[in-house]
Amino acid sequence: MSAGVTTAVELKMDWEIQEDPQRTADFQARIDAKGLIEVDDWMPHNYRVGMLRMCEHHANSEIVGALPEGEWITRAPSLLRKLALIAKVQDEVGHGQMLYHVCQDLGKPRDQMLRDLCTGKTKYHNVFNYPAPTWADVAMIQWLVDGAAILNQKSLAEGSYGPYVRTMKRINMEEAFHFKSGEDMVLTLMSGTPRQKKMAQEAFDRWWAPCLMFFGPPDSDSTKTGPFMTWRIKTKTNDTLRQTYVDRFAPAAKALGLIIHVAHKDKDGMVAIKPDGNPDMVVDEQIQFDEESGHWGFTQPDWDEFFRVIKGNGPCNKQRVALRRFSHEQGHWVRQAVMGSAGLPPSAN
Amino acid sequence: MGLSKIRQIEAHDDSELSFPPEGDAKPYEVFIQLNRGQPHVHSGTVDAVDGKMALSYAKKHFGRDQECVHMWVVPREAMISTNYDGEIIWPLTDQGYRLVRGYAIDVRRKWERFRDQEELDRYQDDDIKEMF
Ligand SMILES: [Fe+2]
Ligand SMILES: [Fe+2]
Numbered sequence: 001m002s003a004g005v006t007t008a009v010e011l012k013m014d015w016e017i018q019e020d021p022q023r024t025a026d027f028q029a030r031i032d033a034k035g036l037i038e039v040d041d042w043m044p045h046n047y048r049v050g051m052l053r054m055c056e057h058h059a060n061s062e063i064v065g066a067l068p069e070g071e072w073i074t075r076a077p078s079l080l081r082k083l084a085l086i087a088k089v090q091d092e093v094g095h096g097q098m099l100y101h102v103c104q105d106l107g108k109p110r111d112q113m114l115r116d117l118c119t120g121k122t123k124y125h126n127v128f129n130y131p132a133p134t135w136a137d138v139a140m141i142q143w144l145v146d147g148a149a150i151l152n153q154k155s156l157a158e159g160s161y162g163p164y165v166r167t168m169k170r171i172n173m174e175e176a177f178h179f180k181s182g183e184d185m186v187l188t189l190m191s192g193t194p195r196q197k198k199m200a201q202e203a204f205d206r207w208w209a210p211c212l213m214f215f216g217p218p219d220s221d222s223t224k225t226g227p228f229m230t231w232r233i234k235t236k237t238n239d240t241l242r243q244t245y246v247d248r249f250a251p252a253a254k255a256l257g258l259i260i261h262v263a264h265k266d267k268d269g270m271v272a273i274k275p276d277g278n279p280d281m282v283v284d285e286q287i288q289f290d291e292e293s294g295h296w297g298f299t300q301p302d303w304d305e306f307f308r309v310i311k312g313n314g315p316c317n318k319q320r321v322a323l324r325r326f327s328h329e330q331g332h333w334v335r336q337a338v339m340g341s342a343g344l345p346p347s348a349n
Numbered sequence: 350m351g352l353s354k355i356r357q358i359e360a361h362d363d364s365e366l367s368f369p370p371e372g373d374a375k376p377y378e379v380f381i382q383l384n385r386g387q388p389h390v391h392s393g394t395v396d397a398v399d400g401k402m403a404l405s406y407a408k409k410h411f412g413r414d415q416e417c418v419h420m421w422v423v424p425r426e427a428m429i430s431t432n433y434d435g436e437i438i439w440p441l442t443d444q445g446y447r448l449v450r451g452y453a454i455d456v457r458r459k460w461e462r463f464r465d466q467e468e469l470d471r472y473q474d475d476d477i478k479e480m481f
Contacts, residue, residue, distance in 0.1 A: 036386035080446055087447035150477055162386050176477040180452040187459035248475055255464045 011049045011107055019044045031232050036162035039105045047231050051161050052106040054233060059099035060117050061125035064320055066092040068132040069141060077135060084181045088142065091174045098171065102163045118325040126306065127210045129314035130269045136189055136196075136203035142182025144207050144249065148214040150175045151245055160232035190256045197257070204258050205271050205281065209301040211249075215242040217303060243295055250287050250296045260284045262299045269315030375424055377403035379411050382419040389421050400424070449479040 023042050030037065037043055043051075066089045073089065076082035100110050116122040127145055132138060150172060157168035189200040216222055216238040228234040236244075253260060263281035266272040272280040286297040308314070360366055374396040380389035392411045397403035403422040412420060431438060445451030460469050 038385070084446045154477070165386070172477050173479050173481060176449045176479045177447055180449045180456055183456050184452045184459070187456060191459060191462065248472065251468070252472055255468070
């Protein structure tokens, strides 16, 4: 690393730290009163680190999430869809920009964050490690994944960190378009020919389980939930969000004529094929409305697969990180030219 | 000449003044925030020699007529802005394809082929309403 480049002190969780009791109490009181914490306010070390980690993971997810969809821009089936997809991908990268900014103010330089993403030191959302082999996958991503993101981000917009909360509200406005255009694409396919419906069903079979996993491991396995909820970094638990999601999307999918399956996946993230040539999946019999609880039932996704993918062994992990690295390296001369460090005067624009 | 007389001498030209032009202090734009977490809103300008002085003037001047919790002062020279004339910010082409309103009616109509009104209303209740 060249001289003069700032690297932040490594920000790590430290539960041994004794925080000032009075300040901690005042801080918690403001949070309990649904107040917001601002960048210059005092905050416990672990709050700062937790907030930074979550926000960095979110920022990474926005820009990595743009990769599978971005590859479909040249193959979009109409001019309208192409324009919409370009706009959507542009929005996602913009979300990344806004979120990296929140992280910078919490103490980590942007350059370091982008480097850590390229080297796999930091992670992004697991859902983007799955393949998008058809146009119907693009449609399902915008309906199911953006739908999941909206639900999650709505709960995060009720959080306690002011800069993140305001960014969430702004982002959600744009997500609303992604979701509507996703619905439009799914509705178009499901109103179409048998081939279009088949393509939509196959994409749905690929995305349903990753979307259930989207909200994170079951509360019983989630280590973060405790202090994160107390500090309102998170406002709803993983299981609560997952149930809300199923309550909204299971009946909608059924109404469209989509069948919810429990599918076994191969290493490429495709539904596995049995020796007899049929897909290795069964109808999820749990998908039923329970009058008593007022909720829809569902089969839990394969959590072993979830942890395997998170550790880097998912269908597209290597491909995504490598593409991000390639893009970042390709942009090196541009950044140099803009920043003036290539011996050129900084850009006047 | 007695003081009472001196106080009555009129000047009719700049050259008659015994002091040189001094120049103005620098303008600072003032932004106030009425409640935590809300946007800062531009509320006026003060002239000051530095940021500290600007902030102290701003507090006296703009912080007294309404309760406010936070304030920014920004040297006007640090602000970069567009021109009202000739500079287009909002695109002139129809960009409905990147907004909810470009889809909402069509999507509703398509859903109606699959779901009844009541179900659909309940489902769309969870939609985010775009407020741009
Ligand atoms: Fe996004
Ligand atoms: Fe999105």
